[in-house]
Amino acid sequence: MATPQQPLFDSTRFDPGRTDLPPVELVKSIGRASDVIVGLAESKGRPTLVGATAELEKLAGRGIQLLATLVEQGAQSRVDTIACLNLPGVRVLAVGLGDSLDLSPEDLRRAAGIGVRHTASIASPSPRRIVVSLEASSDAQLQAVVEGALLGSYDFVPLRRHRPTRAIESIGVLSSPRASQQALDAGRSVAHAVCVARDWTNLPANLLGPSDLVEQARSYLKDLRVGVDVLDEHALAKAGFGGILAVGGGSARPPRLLRLDWHPRGARKHLVLVGKGITYDSGGYNLKSAESLLTMKHDMAGAAAVIAATHAIAELGLGVHVTTYAPIAESMISGNAYRPGDVLTIYDGTTVENIDSDCEGRIVLADALARANDDLPDLLVDVATLTGACMIALGTRVGGLMTNEDATADQVLDAAEIAGEEFWQLPITSQIRSQLSSEVADLRSKKDKFGGALFAAAFLQHFVADGTSWAHLDIAGPAWNREAAHGYVPTHATGAGVRTLIALAQSMAS
Structure with a gap:
């Protein structure tokens, strides 16, 4: 006799597992990240990296300029573009931010979403540990980055007997000392x-x-x-x-x-x-x-x-x-x-x-x-x-x-x-x-x-x-x-x- 199957969806109760977003936290360094998302904007006619830390420059190696190498890999400032560079132990993703360094919360929200969504789409033997580094200095910018990252991580859970494993283990937002936990919590609730x-x-x-x-x-x-x-x-x-x-x-x-x-x-x-x-x-x-x-x-x-x-x-x-x-x-x-x-x-x-x-x-x-x-x-x-x-x-x-x-x-x-x-x-x-x-x-x-x-x-x-x-x-x-x-x-x-x-x-x- 066949064993009765559990319903694919129980309409009588809210299932938080269907919208189980990855944990997000404020971080001070890249740490054990598998992927780091930075931005690329244009300033005075020249490409400029946004969020490229000294840690990343060090990982790129002596004599190698991170910006120049990313541009060689196809990185550009045009909005919604993305390019990847594999460094020792970490992958860097550069998202186009446009032709100005005067970035609105929506600019950062969109960039974080693009970076996280692209990272999740790349096949990986283990869930990714993502750090978003976009120089979000104000509470409004920080909340926008959190929202964009989490919204970009969303994927509809198919109605199948076996749910897919999570593609993202965690998301860290590289923040300034002035960063507010309240802004992060607000971004998480909204997302x-x-x-x-x-x-x-x-x-x-x-x-x-x-x-x-x-x-x-x-x-x-x-x-x-x-x-x-x-x-x-x-x-x-x-x-x-x-x-x-x-x-x-x-x-x-x-x-x-x-x-x-x-x-x-x-x-x-x-x-x-x-x-x-x-x-x-x-x-x-x-x-x-x-x-x-x-x-x-x-x-x-x-x-x-x-x-x-x-x-x-x-x-x-x-x-x-x-x-x-x-x-x-x-x-x-x-x-x-x-x-x-x-x-x-x-x-x-x-x-x-x-x-x-x-x-x-x-x-x-x-x-x-x-x-x-x-x-x-x-x-x-x-x-x-x-x-x-x-x-x-x-x-x-x-x-x-x-x-x-x-x-x-x-x-x-x-x-x-x-x-x-x-x-x-x-x-x-x-x-x-x-x-x-x-x-x-x-x-x-x-x-x-x-x-x-x-x-x-x-x-x-x-x-x-x-x-x-x-x-x-x-x-x-x-x-x-x-x-x-x-x-x-x-x-x-x-x-x-x-x-x-x-x-x-x-x-x-x-």
């Missing part, structure tokens, strides 16, 4: 949150339905002082969440509304986060193409981002009240699925004519935003893989930002710059708002193919209370990397939005 969001988003939809994601979040947060409340389909019906119920009605796995609450003593500001959690998006009766269907497991990236960000905010002990909503549903086709032409009633009583069942994201977000008004937030931010139109406008690496006031846009863009994520503000015009009206309901969910990202934002804004500062982040492009890995960004799920939300909470903390 881990991003990788958790990546892992959930990469998991196939048959393993991560609405109730599964709820249980993952509950288990993930159990050691923190974060309140967790869940509304099942019965509670959703009783409370009047007609949007979430409609979108999830076609699935055998009913929808959920997850609410998290981090309320530290002394917090003066209240940040409310809302993340779209469509664990699989078939498009409903407006069925998606075969090509699109293959990757629609990632349509819950917004929910993954807000949950993971909330964990990091609580773990870091940030002094800001954060309430998080994740409307979670699976959009499928069945006799119970909602149809084009149906009229839905949202939590606040607004009726919506469903024009296109593949516009399900804005429907579930409408319910959550309407509910979030009851919390009287100082700032309300929603995050969603919402529209292909935003990808057409901004490409796949830049997220769209739409707000109800320019001051809020500036606040979010400042946080995104600190975090190293790219967003671009798009307008919500009066002409777009005029298209929301319906002949049979208060609103219609879609107009036409023109200005689709703007229409979706205008629709969402209707459900934000007057006087509430609000921002909408459309991460349809950057949430899923369809190309080769670059910088610290892997293929497929990227964890987009997590770092910006944490930086935003940091800016609001007491």
Whole structure:
């Protein structure tokens, strides 16, 4: 009789082994490193090494110039390039930093990620011991290096009976005497949150339905002082969440509304986060193409981002009240699925004519935003893989930002710059708002193919209370990397939005 196999993924508990990042520490020397990552920038028209220590020069040997030898091996200052040089007992990797020595935290974050990712990709009989030497002098630079190194080390754990062995044993960050352990710890917390969001988003939809994601979040947060409340389909019906119920009605796995609450003593500001959690998006009766269907497991990236960000905010002990909503549903086709032409009633009583069942994201977000008004937030931010139109406008690496006031846009863009994520503000015009009206309901969910990202934002804004500062982040492009890995960004799920939300909470903390 065959022995029962252990499940490849247990949806009832969070498995930290799936995002088990290598240990990272501050170091004062190269020590027993197998690989050392340095930078190469251009200064006054000449190549200049960044982070090349006297130890490395000594290992290169008498009469050998490390810089000249690396250049001979192909090292250059062009961003995202890398070259390797084998010295006695250690391999040196030189990452291109650009044409200036005035390096931003994002420059260092990207360089660390490239170096670590490249090192991990080289076959080795034993796990690598990496030291990153990029002359990170400030806390912001140090945190960025830690984030980049750990994010670059991430690799999705395949769903196989035997897990692969870790390619990296440890990461050391060569630091100045002024280096802060607090900055290292912050970088580790932020990077881990991003990788958790990546892992959930990469998991196939048959393993991560609405109730599964709820249980993952509950288990993930159990050691923190974060309140967790869940509304099942019965509670959703009783409370009047007609949007979430409609979108999830076609699935055998009913929808959920997850609410998290981090309320530290002394917090003066209240940040409310809302993340779209469509664990699989078939498009409903407006069925998606075969090509699109293959990757629609990632349509819950917004929910993954807000949950993971909330964990990091609580773990870091940030002094800001954060309430998080994740409307979670699976959009499928069945006799119970909602149809084009149906009229839905949202939590606040607004009726919506469903024009296109593949516009399900804005429907579930409408319910959550309407509910979030009851919390009287100082700032309300929603995050969603919402529209292909935003990808057409901004490409796949830049997220769209739409707000109800320019001051809020500036606040979010400042946080995104600190975090190293790219967003671009798009307008919500009066002409777009005029298209929301319906002949049979208060609103219609879609107009036409023109200005689709703007229409979706205008629709969402209707459900934000007057006087509430609000921002909408459309991460349809950057949430899923369809190309080769670059910088610290892997293929497929990227964890987009997590770092910006944490930086935003940091800016609001007491």
